[in-house]
Amino acid sequence: MSVMSLRLPDEMADTLAILAKATGRSKSFLAIDALREYLAREAWQISEIQRAVEEADAGDFATExxxxxxxxxxxxxxR
Structure with a gap:
């Protein structure tokens, strides 16, 4: 597993600490979970856009x- 360091705005760090305490999870767990969801959503969106561009390039459009x-x-x- 890789190690990564990043700077968080104070309000995000505070919210992360509060959520970690409330859920009994570590801050790392919550940050990884949030990043995993974000990356999956963004990868899906990019994939769909690329597929749509390929269809458009192939002339695959809806008829009038x-x-x-x-x-x-x-x-x-x-109405």
């Missing part, structure tokens, strides 16, 4: 009829 059908579905539900 498909777009119209979706727009009608949602505008009819609003």
């Amino acid at each position: 009829g498909e777009v119209t059908a979706v727009m009608e579905k949602w505008t009819n539900n609003v």
